[in-house]
Amino acid sequence: MAAVDSFQFLYREISRSCGSYFETLALVGALYTASRAVILLSDCCTLVRVHFLPRMVPSRKLTQRYGDWAVIYGASEPVASAYAEELARHGISIIFVTQDNTSVRDTAASLSQIYGVETSVVIADFSQVQAASKPIKEALRGKDIGFLVNCVDGTLASPQSLIEMPEQCLLDQVNKNVTVATLMTRLVLPGMVERSRGAVVNISSSACCRPLRGRVALTAFTGYLDNFSRALHLEYSDKGIFIQSLIPFQIASSGRQPSSSSLSPREGWFVPKPEVYARHAISTLGISNRTTGYWPHTLQYGMVRCIPEWIWILGSRMCFSAA
Template identity: 30%
Template structure:
Protein backbone atom coordinates (compact mmCIF):
# COMPACT_ATOMS: atom_id res chain seq x y z
CA UNK A 1 0.00 0.00 0.00
CA UNK A 2 1.49 3.33 -1.02
CA UNK A 3 2.02 5.97 1.64
CA UNK A 4 -0.11 9.10 1.93
CA UNK A 5 2.89 11.16 0.85
CA UNK A 6 3.30 9.09 -2.31
CA UNK A 7 -0.42 9.42 -3.10
CA UNK A 8 -0.30 13.20 -2.75
CA UNK A 9 2.89 13.41 -4.81
CA UNK A 10 1.35 11.33 -7.60
CA UNK A 11 -1.81 13.44 -7.67
CA UNK A 12 0.13 16.72 -7.75
CA UNK A 13 2.59 15.78 -10.48
CA UNK A 14 0.16 13.78 -12.62
CA UNK A 15 -2.12 16.79 -12.64
CA UNK A 16 0.79 18.96 -13.82
CA UNK A 17 0.34 21.45 -10.98
CA UNK A 18 2.88 24.29 -11.51
CA UNK A 19 5.73 24.24 -8.99
CA UNK A 20 5.33 27.97 -8.30
CA UNK A 21 1.73 27.32 -7.19
CA UNK A 22 2.91 24.59 -4.80
CA UNK A 23 5.53 27.03 -3.45
CA UNK A 24 2.91 29.77 -2.96
CA UNK A 25 0.62 27.39 -1.08
CA UNK A 26 3.53 26.29 1.10
CA UNK A 27 4.59 29.89 1.80
CA UNK A 28 0.99 30.88 2.64
CA UNK A 29 0.65 27.94 5.05
CA UNK A 30 4.02 28.69 6.68
CA UNK A 31 3.25 32.39 7.19
CA UNK A 32 -0.08 31.76 8.89
CA UNK A 33 1.24 28.80 10.87
CA UNK A 34 4.05 31.00 12.22
CA UNK A 35 1.71 33.91 12.96
CA UNK A 36 -0.85 31.72 14.72
CA UNK A 37 1.76 30.01 16.91
CA UNK A 38 3.79 33.12 17.77
CA UNK A 39 0.95 35.64 17.69
CA UNK A 40 1.60 36.90 21.22
CA UNK A 41 5.27 37.72 20.59
CA UNK A 42 4.33 39.47 17.34
CA UNK A 43 1.63 41.47 19.15
CA UNK A 44 4.05 42.50 21.93
CA UNK A 45 6.51 43.77 19.30
CA UNK A 46 3.61 45.60 17.62
CA UNK A 47 2.67 47.16 20.98
CA UNK A 48 6.19 48.52 21.38
CA UNK A 49 6.30 49.96 17.86
CA UNK A 50 2.72 51.33 17.60
CA UNK A 51 3.36 54.67 19.42
CA UNK A 52 6.13 55.52 16.93
CA UNK A 53 4.00 54.97 13.84
CA UNK A 54 0.53 55.87 15.21
CA UNK A 55 1.01 58.66 17.79
CA UNK A 56 -2.76 59.22 18.01
CA UNK A 57 -3.14 55.72 19.47
CA UNK A 58 -1.00 56.71 22.46
CA UNK A 59 -3.94 58.18 24.42
CA UNK A 60 -4.27 57.61 28.15
CA UNK A 61 -6.63 54.94 29.44
CA UNK A 62 -9.01 57.50 30.98
CA UNK A 63 -9.31 59.35 27.66
CA UNK A 64 -9.78 56.13 25.68
CA UNK A 65 -12.10 54.19 27.98
CA UNK A 66 -13.42 56.22 30.92
CA UNK A 67 -12.65 57.09 34.54
CA UNK A 68 -13.30 53.81 36.36
CA UNK A 69 -11.87 50.31 36.09
CA UNK A 70 -13.40 47.23 37.71
CA UNK A 71 -11.09 44.37 38.69
CA UNK A 72 -12.36 41.03 40.04
CA UNK A 73 -10.18 38.90 42.28
CA UNK A 74 -8.47 42.18 43.15
CA UNK A 75 -6.80 41.46 46.50
CA UNK A 76 -4.07 39.03 45.41
CA UNK A 77 -1.76 38.16 42.55
CA UNK A 78 -2.46 39.40 39.04
CA UNK A 79 -5.74 41.09 40.02
CA UNK A 80 -4.08 43.21 42.71
CA UNK A 81 -1.29 44.21 40.35
CA UNK A 82 -3.76 45.11 37.57
CA UNK A 83 -5.47 47.40 40.09
CA UNK A 84 -2.17 49.14 40.88
CA UNK A 85 -1.07 49.41 37.25
CA UNK A 86 -4.38 50.92 36.11
CA UNK A 87 -4.32 53.33 39.07
CA UNK A 88 -0.81 54.32 37.99
CA UNK A 89 -2.38 55.30 34.65
CA UNK A 90 -4.87 57.56 36.43
CA UNK A 91 -7.93 55.32 36.55
CA UNK A 92 -10.19 55.12 39.60
CA UNK A 93 -10.45 51.54 40.80
CA UNK A 94 -13.35 49.31 41.86
CA UNK A 95 -12.02 46.30 43.72
CA UNK A 96 -14.20 43.19 43.83
CA UNK A 97 -13.21 40.19 45.90
CA UNK A 98 -14.37 37.98 48.74
CA UNK A 99 -12.62 39.26 51.88
CA UNK A 100 -13.59 42.76 53.06
CA UNK A 101 -10.52 43.26 55.26
CA UNK A 102 -8.22 42.58 52.28
CA UNK A 103 -10.27 44.89 50.06
CA UNK A 104 -9.94 47.73 52.58
CA UNK A 105 -6.19 47.13 52.82
CA UNK A 106 -5.65 47.16 49.05
CA UNK A 107 -7.91 50.21 48.60
CA UNK A 108 -5.90 52.18 51.18
CA UNK A 109 -2.64 51.09 49.59
CA UNK A 110 -3.72 52.26 46.13
CA UNK A 111 -5.04 55.61 47.37
CA UNK A 112 -1.80 56.24 49.29
CA UNK A 113 0.31 55.52 46.19
CA UNK A 114 -1.74 57.24 43.48
CA UNK A 115 -4.10 60.23 43.22
CA UNK A 116 -7.17 58.16 42.42
CA UNK A 117 -10.43 57.12 44.06
CA UNK A 118 -11.28 53.56 45.03
CA UNK A 119 -14.42 51.64 45.82
CA UNK A 120 -14.80 48.03 46.86
CA UNK A 121 -17.53 45.39 46.71
CA UNK A 122 -17.17 42.28 48.88
CA UNK A 123 -18.78 39.24 47.22
CA UNK A 124 -17.92 35.56 46.85
CA UNK A 125 -18.15 34.60 43.17
CA UNK A 126 -18.34 30.96 44.27
CA UNK A 127 -21.91 31.62 45.42
CA UNK A 128 -23.14 31.93 41.85
CA UNK A 129 -26.20 33.84 40.67
CA UNK A 130 -27.15 35.52 43.94
CA UNK A 131 -24.21 37.97 44.05
CA UNK A 132 -24.75 39.82 40.77
CA UNK A 133 -27.71 41.96 41.86
CA UNK A 134 -25.52 43.40 44.62
CA UNK A 135 -22.78 44.23 42.12
CA UNK A 136 -25.30 45.90 39.78
CA UNK A 137 -26.74 47.97 42.63
CA UNK A 138 -23.35 49.06 43.96
CA UNK A 139 -22.02 50.17 40.56
CA UNK A 140 -25.17 51.27 38.71
CA UNK A 141 -24.30 55.01 38.63
CA UNK A 142 -20.62 54.65 37.76
CA UNK A 143 -18.96 55.22 34.39
CA UNK A 144 -17.08 51.94 33.97
CA UNK A 145 -14.52 52.06 31.17
CA UNK A 146 -12.41 48.95 31.85
CA UNK A 147 -13.46 45.56 33.21
CA UNK A 148 -10.75 43.06 34.14
CA UNK A 149 -12.25 39.60 34.61
CA UNK A 150 -9.40 38.15 36.64
CA UNK A 151 -11.09 36.18 39.41
CA UNK A 152 -10.39 32.47 39.15
CA UNK A 153 -10.34 29.28 41.17
CA UNK A 154 -7.75 26.51 40.75
CA UNK A 155 -7.43 23.08 42.31
CA UNK A 156 -5.52 23.20 45.60
CA UNK A 157 -3.03 20.94 43.78
CA UNK A 158 -3.18 18.76 40.64
CA UNK A 159 -5.31 15.66 41.23
CA UNK A 160 -7.75 13.16 39.70
CA UNK A 161 -11.28 14.37 39.03
CA UNK A 162 -12.89 11.88 41.41
CA UNK A 163 -10.66 13.15 44.24
CA UNK A 164 -11.93 16.72 43.88
CA UNK A 165 -14.87 17.62 46.12
CA UNK A 166 -18.19 18.56 44.54
CA UNK A 167 -18.05 21.86 46.42
CA UNK A 168 -14.73 22.80 44.79
CA UNK A 169 -15.93 21.74 41.35
CA UNK A 170 -18.97 24.00 41.64
CA UNK A 171 -16.75 26.85 42.81
CA UNK A 172 -14.54 26.43 39.74
CA UNK A 173 -17.56 26.44 37.44
CA UNK A 174 -19.24 29.41 39.16
CA UNK A 175 -16.05 31.46 39.40
CA UNK A 176 -14.14 30.66 36.20
CA UNK A 177 -17.12 30.40 33.86
CA UNK A 178 -19.96 32.22 35.62
CA UNK A 179 -18.07 35.35 36.65
CA UNK A 180 -16.53 36.17 33.27
CA UNK A 181 -19.92 35.69 31.60
CA UNK A 182 -22.14 37.62 34.00
CA UNK A 183 -19.70 40.45 34.75
CA UNK A 184 -19.31 41.09 31.02
CA UNK A 185 -23.08 41.08 30.56
CA UNK A 186 -23.55 43.65 33.33
CA UNK A 187 -21.28 46.27 31.74
CA UNK A 188 -21.71 45.67 28.01
CA UNK A 189 -24.91 47.79 27.68
CA UNK A 190 -23.18 50.82 29.22
CA UNK A 191 -20.09 50.36 27.06
CA UNK A 192 -22.22 50.03 23.92
CA UNK A 193 -24.10 53.21 24.81
CA UNK A 194 -20.83 55.09 25.42
CA UNK A 195 -19.27 53.65 22.24
CA UNK A 196 -16.08 52.90 24.20
CA UNK A 197 -14.75 50.42 26.73
CA UNK A 198 -12.34 47.56 27.32
CA UNK A 199 -13.02 44.07 28.68
CA UNK A 200 -9.94 42.06 29.70
CA UNK A 201 -10.43 38.34 30.31
CA UNK A 202 -7.63 36.41 32.02
CA UNK A 203 -7.31 32.85 30.75
CA UNK A 204 -4.41 30.41 31.27
CA UNK A 205 -1.84 28.48 29.26
CA UNK A 206 -3.73 25.35 30.31
CA UNK A 207 -6.23 26.22 27.55
CA UNK A 208 -3.58 25.10 25.03
CA UNK A 209 -4.37 21.36 25.36
CA UNK A 210 -6.36 18.88 27.47
CA UNK A 211 -4.66 18.99 30.87
CA UNK A 212 -4.96 15.84 33.00
CA UNK A 213 -5.04 16.34 36.78
CA UNK A 214 -6.35 19.86 36.17
CA UNK A 215 -9.23 18.68 34.02
CA UNK A 216 -12.02 21.05 35.07
CA UNK A 217 -9.80 24.09 35.64
CA UNK A 218 -8.15 23.78 32.22
CA UNK A 219 -11.50 23.18 30.50
CA UNK A 220 -12.93 26.32 32.11
CA UNK A 221 -10.07 28.29 30.55
CA UNK A 222 -10.95 26.94 27.10
CA UNK A 223 -14.42 28.42 27.71
CA UNK A 224 -12.86 31.79 28.55
CA UNK A 225 -10.79 31.74 25.37
CA UNK A 226 -13.69 30.97 23.03
CA UNK A 227 -16.06 33.28 24.93
CA UNK A 228 -13.59 36.15 24.64
CA UNK A 229 -12.82 35.72 20.94
CA UNK A 230 -16.52 35.49 20.07
CA UNK A 231 -17.44 38.46 22.26
CA UNK A 232 -14.72 40.56 20.64
CA UNK A 233 -16.39 40.08 17.26
CA UNK A 234 -19.81 40.97 18.68
CA UNK A 235 -18.60 44.24 20.18
CA UNK A 236 -16.13 45.58 17.63
CA UNK A 237 -18.82 47.54 15.74
CA UNK A 238 -19.62 49.35 19.02
CA UNK A 239 -15.98 50.43 19.53
CA UNK A 240 -15.75 48.19 22.62
CA UNK A 241 -12.48 46.25 22.78
CA UNK A 242 -12.12 42.77 24.26
CA UNK A 243 -8.67 41.40 25.12
CA UNK A 244 -7.71 37.80 25.85
CA UNK A 245 -4.72 37.45 28.20
CA UNK A 246 -3.25 33.94 28.45
CA UNK A 247 -0.48 33.72 31.06
CA UNK A 248 1.73 30.73 31.55
CA UNK A 249 3.19 30.16 35.05
CA UNK A 250 3.55 33.28 37.22
CA UNK A 251 4.76 33.47 40.82
CA UNK A 252 1.38 33.82 42.53
CA UNK A 253 -0.34 32.20 45.48
CA UNK A 254 -2.37 30.07 43.07
CA UNK A 255 0.79 28.07 42.29
CA UNK A 256 1.89 27.48 45.89
CA UNK A 257 1.49 23.73 45.41
CA UNK A 258 4.73 23.68 43.38
CA UNK A 259 8.10 24.59 44.91
CA UNK A 260 9.74 24.59 41.46
CA UNK A 261 7.25 27.10 40.02
CA UNK A 262 7.51 29.40 43.04
CA UNK A 263 11.29 29.60 42.66
CA UNK A 264 10.70 31.68 39.54
CA UNK A 265 12.87 31.95 36.42
CA UNK A 266 13.02 33.73 33.10
CA UNK A 267 10.03 31.56 32.11
CA UNK A 268 8.17 32.15 35.42
CA UNK A 269 8.22 35.90 36.14
CA UNK A 270 7.18 37.57 39.39
CA UNK A 271 3.67 38.97 39.37
CA UNK A 272 4.76 42.63 39.22
CA UNK A 273 6.88 42.13 36.09
CA UNK A 274 4.23 40.02 34.41
CA UNK A 275 1.36 42.43 35.05
CA UNK A 276 3.34 45.52 34.07
CA UNK A 277 4.00 43.88 30.71
CA UNK A 278 0.38 42.70 30.30
CA UNK A 279 -1.05 46.17 31.03
CA UNK A 280 1.40 47.64 28.51
CA UNK A 281 -0.42 45.64 25.78
CA UNK A 282 -3.84 47.04 26.77
CA UNK A 283 -5.45 48.66 23.75
CA UNK A 284 -2.55 47.61 21.52
CA UNK A 285 -3.15 43.85 21.34
CA UNK A 286 -6.41 41.90 21.25
CA UNK A 287 -4.83 38.57 22.18
CA UNK A 288 -1.64 38.16 24.19
CA UNK A 289 0.26 35.96 26.61
CA UNK A 290 1.16 39.19 28.37
CA UNK A 291 4.89 38.56 28.71
CA UNK A 292 7.56 37.95 26.08
CA UNK A 293 8.83 34.60 27.44
CA UNK A 294 5.25 33.38 27.84
CA UNK A 295 4.61 34.17 24.19
CA UNK A 296 7.63 32.11 23.18
CA UNK A 297 6.58 29.22 25.44
CA UNK A 298 3.05 29.21 24.07
CA UNK A 299 4.26 29.36 20.48
CA UNK A 300 6.73 26.51 20.94
CA UNK A 301 4.07 24.40 22.67
CA UNK A 302 1.73 24.85 19.71
CA UNK A 303 4.40 23.44 17.37
CA UNK A 304 4.04 20.07 19.12
CA UNK A 305 1.10 17.72 18.37
CA UNK A 306 -1.72 17.96 20.89
CA UNK A 307 -1.45 14.37 22.13
CA UNK A 308 2.22 14.97 23.02
CA UNK A 309 1.35 18.22 24.84
CA UNK A 310 -1.31 16.32 26.77
CA UNK A 311 1.17 13.61 27.82
CA UNK A 312 3.75 16.22 28.85
CA UNK A 313 1.21 18.15 30.92
CA UNK A 314 0.14 14.90 32.60
CA UNK A 315 3.74 14.09 33.61
CA UNK A 316 4.34 17.67 34.73
CA UNK A 317 1.23 17.72 36.92
CA UNK A 318 2.20 14.38 38.46
CA UNK A 319 5.51 16.02 39.42
CA UNK A 320 3.72 19.03 40.88
CA UNK A 321 1.44 16.72 42.88
CA UNK A 322 4.50 14.96 44.29
CA UNK A 323 5.96 18.35 45.24
CA UNK A 324 2.75 19.21 47.05
CA UNK A 325 2.75 15.94 49.01
CA UNK A 326 6.42 16.46 49.87
CA UNK A 327 5.59 19.88 51.36
CA UNK A 328 2.91 18.28 53.56
CA UNK A 329 5.43 15.90 55.13
CA UNK A 330 7.85 18.65 56.19
Protein backbone atom coordinates in the same frame (compact mmCIF):
# COMPACT_ATOMS: atom_id res chain seq x y z
CA MET B 1 30.88 -6.97 -16.06
CA ALA B 2 27.66 -7.57 -17.91
CA ALA B 3 25.80 -7.56 -14.61
CA VAL B 4 27.26 -4.16 -13.70
CA ASP B 5 26.36 -2.72 -17.10
CA SER B 6 22.86 -4.12 -16.75
CA PHE B 7 22.48 -2.51 -13.32
CA GLN B 8 23.68 0.87 -14.57
CA PHE B 9 21.34 0.65 -17.52
CA LEU B 10 18.44 -0.26 -15.23
CA TYR B 11 19.29 2.59 -12.86
CA ARG B 12 19.36 5.11 -15.73
CA GLU B 13 16.01 3.89 -16.99
CA ILE B 14 14.42 4.10 -13.55
CA SER B 15 15.89 7.56 -12.95
CA ARG B 16 14.61 8.75 -16.31
CA SER B 17 11.10 7.44 -15.66
CA CYS B 18 10.98 8.81 -12.08
CA GLY B 19 12.52 12.17 -12.87
CA SER B 20 9.14 13.89 -13.08
CA TYR B 21 8.12 12.46 -9.69
CA PHE B 22 11.32 13.72 -8.07
CA GLU B 23 10.70 17.17 -9.49
CA THR B 24 7.13 17.13 -8.19
CA LEU B 25 8.27 16.09 -4.71
CA ALA B 26 10.95 18.77 -4.76
CA LEU B 27 8.33 21.37 -5.72
CA VAL B 28 6.00 20.23 -2.92
CA GLY B 29 8.87 20.39 -0.44
CA ALA B 30 9.82 23.87 -1.60
CA LEU B 31 6.22 25.08 -1.31
CA TYR B 32 5.89 23.61 2.18
CA THR B 33 9.15 25.21 3.29
CA ALA B 34 8.07 28.54 1.83
CA SER B 35 4.69 28.35 3.60
CA ARG B 36 6.38 27.63 6.94
CA ALA B 37 8.76 30.53 6.35
CA VAL B 38 5.82 32.86 5.63
CA ILE B 39 4.05 31.71 8.81
CA LEU B 40 7.22 32.25 10.84
CA LEU B 41 7.68 35.72 9.36
CA SER B 42 4.03 36.54 10.09
CA ASP B 43 4.41 35.38 13.70
CA CYS B 44 7.52 37.52 14.12
CA CYS B 45 5.72 40.57 12.73
CA THR B 46 2.79 39.92 15.07
CA LEU B 47 5.17 39.60 18.02
CA VAL B 48 6.70 42.99 17.23
CA ARG B 49 3.32 44.63 16.53
CA VAL B 50 1.66 43.38 19.71
CA HIS B 51 4.45 43.44 22.28
CA PHE B 52 7.08 45.96 21.20
CA LEU B 53 5.56 48.75 19.09
CA PRO B 54 2.88 49.72 21.66
CA ARG B 55 5.61 50.20 24.28
CA MET B 56 7.67 52.40 21.95
CA VAL B 57 4.93 54.46 20.29
CA PRO B 58 3.05 56.92 22.55
CA SER B 59 -0.72 56.49 22.67
CA ARG B 60 -3.69 58.26 24.23
CA LYS B 61 -4.27 57.94 27.96
CA LEU B 62 -6.28 54.93 29.06
CA THR B 63 -8.86 57.21 30.65
CA GLN B 64 -9.46 58.88 27.29
CA ARG B 65 -9.61 55.61 25.38
CA TYR B 66 -11.79 53.58 27.73
CA GLY B 67 -13.02 55.40 30.84
CA ASP B 68 -12.22 56.56 34.36
CA TRP B 69 -13.16 53.50 36.41
CA ALA B 70 -12.21 49.83 36.42
CA VAL B 71 -14.04 46.90 38.00
CA ILE B 72 -11.76 44.11 39.21
CA TYR B 73 -13.05 40.66 40.06
CA GLY B 74 -10.56 38.14 41.45
CA ALA B 75 -8.15 40.66 43.00
CA SER B 76 -7.04 38.09 45.57
CA GLU B 77 -4.92 36.65 42.76
CA PRO B 78 -1.51 38.35 42.43
CA VAL B 79 -1.84 38.90 38.68
CA ALA B 80 -5.25 40.59 39.03
CA SER B 81 -3.98 42.71 41.91
CA ALA B 82 -0.96 43.74 39.84
CA TYR B 83 -3.21 44.56 36.89
CA ALA B 84 -5.33 46.76 39.16
CA GLU B 85 -2.20 48.53 40.40
CA GLU B 86 -1.04 49.16 36.85
CA LEU B 87 -4.43 50.65 36.00
CA ALA B 88 -4.22 52.84 39.11
CA ARG B 89 -0.78 53.99 37.99
CA HIS B 90 -2.47 55.26 34.83
CA GLY B 91 -4.98 57.24 36.90
CA ILE B 92 -7.86 54.74 36.76
CA SER B 93 -10.07 54.52 39.85
CA ILE B 94 -10.79 50.97 41.01
CA ILE B 95 -13.87 49.08 42.22
CA PHE B 96 -12.97 45.72 43.73
CA VAL B 97 -15.71 43.09 43.72
CA THR B 98 -14.99 40.27 46.11
CA GLN B 99 -16.47 37.70 48.44
CA ASP B 100 -13.62 38.07 50.94
CA ASN B 101 -12.60 41.60 51.85
CA THR B 102 -9.59 40.80 54.05
CA SER B 103 -6.71 41.27 51.60
CA VAL B 104 -8.62 43.31 49.03
CA ARG B 105 -9.34 46.16 51.44
CA ASP B 106 -5.63 46.48 52.16
CA THR B 107 -4.90 46.54 48.43
CA ALA B 108 -7.57 49.19 47.84
CA ALA B 109 -6.23 51.41 50.63
CA SER B 110 -2.68 51.02 49.35
CA LEU B 111 -3.58 52.00 45.77
CA SER B 112 -5.56 55.00 46.95
CA GLN B 113 -2.68 56.21 49.10
CA ILE B 114 0.11 55.62 46.56
CA TYR B 115 -1.57 56.73 43.32
CA GLY B 116 -4.22 59.12 44.60
CA VAL B 117 -7.10 57.35 42.88
CA GLU B 118 -10.51 56.52 44.27
CA THR B 119 -11.05 52.93 45.33
CA SER B 120 -14.00 51.04 46.73
CA VAL B 121 -14.67 47.45 47.75
CA VAL B 122 -17.98 45.73 47.06
CA ILE B 123 -18.74 42.61 49.08
CA ALA B 124 -21.01 40.28 47.14
CA ASP B 125 -22.30 36.84 48.05
CA PHE B 126 -22.42 35.13 44.68
CA SER B 127 -24.11 32.05 46.07
CA GLN B 128 -27.25 34.18 45.68
CA VAL B 129 -27.03 35.82 42.28
CA GLN B 130 -29.89 38.30 42.70
CA ALA B 131 -28.62 39.48 46.07
CA ALA B 132 -25.08 39.81 44.72
CA SER B 133 -26.13 41.90 41.74
CA LYS B 134 -27.76 44.65 43.79
CA PRO B 135 -24.66 46.10 45.55
CA ILE B 136 -22.64 45.82 42.34
CA LYS B 137 -25.24 47.78 40.37
CA GLU B 138 -25.28 50.41 43.11
CA ALA B 139 -21.49 50.73 42.94
CA LEU B 140 -21.55 51.07 39.14
CA ARG B 141 -24.33 53.66 39.01
CA GLY B 142 -23.20 57.04 37.69
CA LYS B 143 -19.61 55.97 37.04
CA ASP B 144 -17.75 55.94 33.73
CA ILE B 145 -16.77 52.26 33.84
CA GLY B 146 -14.06 51.73 31.27
CA PHE B 147 -12.59 48.39 32.34
CA LEU B 148 -13.73 45.05 33.63
CA VAL B 149 -11.07 42.54 34.66
CA ASN B 150 -12.03 38.95 35.48
CA CYS B 151 -9.36 36.56 36.75
CA VAL B 152 -9.51 32.78 37.05
CA ASP B 153 -8.94 31.25 40.49
CA GLY B 154 -5.26 30.36 40.96
CA THR B 155 -5.96 27.44 43.30
CA LEU B 156 -6.97 25.42 40.24
CA ALA B 157 -3.31 25.26 39.19
CA SER B 158 -2.66 22.63 41.85
CA PRO B 159 -2.82 19.12 40.35
CA GLN B 160 -6.01 17.38 41.39
CA SER B 161 -8.09 14.70 39.75
CA LEU B 162 -11.70 15.58 39.04
CA ILE B 163 -13.03 12.74 41.20
CA GLU B 164 -10.84 13.93 44.09
CA MET B 165 -12.56 17.32 44.17
CA PRO B 166 -15.40 17.53 46.70
CA GLU B 167 -18.73 18.17 45.00
CA GLN B 168 -19.34 21.43 46.84
CA CYS B 169 -15.84 22.64 45.98
CA LEU B 170 -16.45 21.86 42.32
CA LEU B 171 -19.75 23.75 42.34
CA ASP B 172 -18.09 26.71 44.06
CA GLN B 173 -15.37 26.76 41.40
CA VAL B 174 -17.93 26.66 38.60
CA ASN B 175 -19.77 29.52 40.27
CA LYS B 176 -16.61 31.55 40.84
CA ASN B 177 -14.91 31.05 37.46
CA VAL B 178 -17.83 30.69 35.07
CA THR B 179 -21.04 32.10 36.54
CA VAL B 180 -19.59 35.17 38.24
CA ALA B 181 -17.32 36.14 35.35
CA THR B 182 -20.30 35.93 33.00
CA LEU B 183 -22.52 37.86 35.42
CA MET B 184 -19.95 40.62 35.90
CA THR B 185 -19.68 41.04 32.15
CA ARG B 186 -23.46 41.18 31.87
CA LEU B 187 -23.63 43.93 34.51
CA VAL B 188 -20.87 46.10 33.04
CA LEU B 189 -21.48 45.78 29.29
CA PRO B 190 -24.70 47.86 28.96
CA GLY B 191 -22.96 51.02 30.18
CA MET B 192 -20.00 50.41 27.90
CA VAL B 193 -22.26 49.89 24.90
CA GLU B 194 -24.14 53.09 25.75
CA ARG B 195 -20.88 55.06 25.85
CA SER B 196 -19.43 53.15 22.85
CA ARG B 197 -16.16 52.50 24.64
CA GLY B 198 -14.68 50.17 27.21
CA ALA B 199 -12.51 47.10 27.66
CA VAL B 200 -13.26 43.68 29.13
CA VAL B 201 -10.16 41.68 30.06
CA ASN B 202 -10.49 38.02 31.04
CA ILE B 203 -7.30 36.61 32.55
CA SER B 204 -7.30 32.83 32.30
CA SER B 205 -4.30 30.60 31.61
CA SER B 206 -2.36 28.88 28.86
CA ALA B 207 -4.04 25.68 30.09
CA CYS B 208 -6.85 26.54 27.68
CA CYS B 209 -4.49 25.86 24.75
CA ARG B 210 -3.69 22.23 25.53
CA PRO B 211 -5.18 19.76 28.06
CA LEU B 212 -3.17 19.22 31.22
CA ARG B 213 -3.30 15.94 33.10
CA GLY B 214 -4.48 16.38 36.68
CA ARG B 215 -5.89 19.83 35.90
CA VAL B 216 -9.23 19.04 34.32
CA ALA B 217 -11.06 21.88 36.07
CA LEU B 218 -8.38 24.44 35.18
CA THR B 219 -8.40 23.41 31.53
CA ALA B 220 -12.20 23.55 31.40
CA PHE B 221 -12.67 26.89 33.16
CA THR B 222 -9.87 28.66 31.31
CA GLY B 223 -11.22 27.24 28.06
CA TYR B 224 -14.61 28.73 28.89
CA LEU B 225 -13.17 32.16 29.67
CA ASP B 226 -11.07 32.14 26.52
CA ASN B 227 -13.95 31.19 24.23
CA PHE B 228 -16.32 33.49 26.10
CA SER B 229 -13.93 36.37 25.38
CA ARG B 230 -13.62 35.48 21.72
CA ALA B 231 -17.39 35.26 21.32
CA LEU B 232 -17.83 38.62 23.06
CA HIS B 233 -15.22 40.17 20.78
CA LEU B 234 -17.12 38.92 17.76
CA GLU B 235 -20.38 40.37 19.07
CA TYR B 236 -19.28 43.69 20.59
CA SER B 237 -16.13 44.80 18.79
CA ASP B 238 -18.19 46.82 16.30
CA LYS B 239 -19.81 48.67 19.23
CA GLY B 240 -16.54 50.18 20.40
CA ILE B 241 -15.90 47.58 23.12
CA PHE B 242 -12.51 45.89 23.21
CA ILE B 243 -12.63 42.34 24.56
CA GLN B 244 -9.34 40.68 25.40
CA SER B 245 -8.47 37.15 26.45
CA LEU B 246 -5.17 36.95 28.33
CA ILE B 247 -3.68 33.45 28.41
CA PRO B 248 -0.44 33.73 30.40
CA PHE B 249 1.93 30.91 31.17
CA GLN B 250 3.53 30.73 34.63
CA ILE B 251 3.72 33.91 36.70
CA ALA B 252 5.72 34.19 39.90
CA SER B 253 3.99 34.81 43.21
CA SER B 254 4.02 38.34 44.51
CA GLY B 255 6.08 38.95 47.61
CA ARG B 256 3.49 41.35 48.93
CA GLN B 257 0.53 39.12 48.21
CA PRO B 258 1.21 35.39 48.02
CA SER B 259 -0.73 33.43 45.47
CA SER B 260 -3.57 31.23 46.59
CA SER B 261 -1.99 28.48 44.52
CA SER B 262 0.26 25.98 46.22
CA LEU B 263 2.60 26.17 43.25
CA SER B 264 5.33 28.80 43.55
CA PRO B 265 7.34 28.87 40.34
CA ARG B 266 10.77 30.44 40.57
CA GLU B 267 10.96 33.93 39.15
CA GLY B 268 12.82 34.28 35.87
CA TRP B 269 12.67 35.46 32.28
CA PHE B 270 9.81 33.11 31.42
CA VAL B 271 8.25 33.44 34.89
CA PRO B 272 7.82 37.19 35.44
CA LYS B 273 6.68 38.99 38.55
CA PRO B 274 2.97 39.86 38.48
CA GLU B 275 3.89 43.55 38.25
CA VAL B 276 6.10 42.95 35.21
CA TYR B 277 3.45 40.84 33.53
CA ALA B 278 0.71 43.43 34.17
CA ARG B 279 2.86 46.21 32.71
CA HIS B 280 3.39 44.23 29.52
CA ALA B 281 -0.22 43.02 29.33
CA ILE B 282 -1.75 46.48 29.59
CA SER B 283 0.38 47.67 26.68
CA THR B 284 -1.45 45.14 24.46
CA LEU B 285 -4.88 46.66 25.19
CA GLY B 286 -6.54 47.66 21.95
CA ILE B 287 -3.93 45.76 19.93
CA SER B 288 -4.68 42.05 20.30
CA ASN B 289 -7.93 40.47 21.46
CA ARG B 290 -6.20 37.16 22.31
CA THR B 291 -2.64 37.15 23.59
CA THR B 292 -0.40 35.80 26.30
CA GLY B 293 0.25 39.41 27.32
CA TYR B 294 4.00 38.89 27.72
CA TRP B 295 6.33 38.31 24.79
CA PRO B 296 8.43 35.45 26.28
CA HIS B 297 5.13 33.69 26.94
CA THR B 298 4.23 34.24 23.30
CA LEU B 299 7.42 32.42 22.35
CA GLN B 300 6.36 29.57 24.64
CA TYR B 301 2.92 29.55 23.08
CA GLY B 302 4.46 29.31 19.63
CA MET B 303 6.53 26.30 20.68
CA VAL B 304 3.54 24.59 22.31
CA ARG B 305 1.48 25.16 19.18
CA CYS B 306 4.10 23.36 17.08
CA ILE B 307 3.91 20.18 19.16
CA PRO B 308 1.46 17.60 17.74
CA GLU B 309 -1.29 16.83 20.24
CA TRP B 310 -0.47 13.13 20.43
CA ILE B 311 3.11 13.96 21.45
CA TRP B 312 1.79 16.48 23.98
CA ILE B 313 -0.54 13.89 25.52
CA LEU B 314 2.19 11.25 25.60
CA GLY B 315 4.62 13.64 27.26
CA SER B 316 1.98 14.77 29.74
CA ARG B 317 1.30 11.17 30.74
CA MET B 318 5.00 10.43 31.16
CA CYS B 319 5.58 13.54 33.29
CA PHE B 320 2.51 12.79 35.41
CA SER B 321 3.65 9.20 35.95
CA ALA B 322 7.16 10.34 36.91
CA ALA B 323 5.70 12.79 39.41
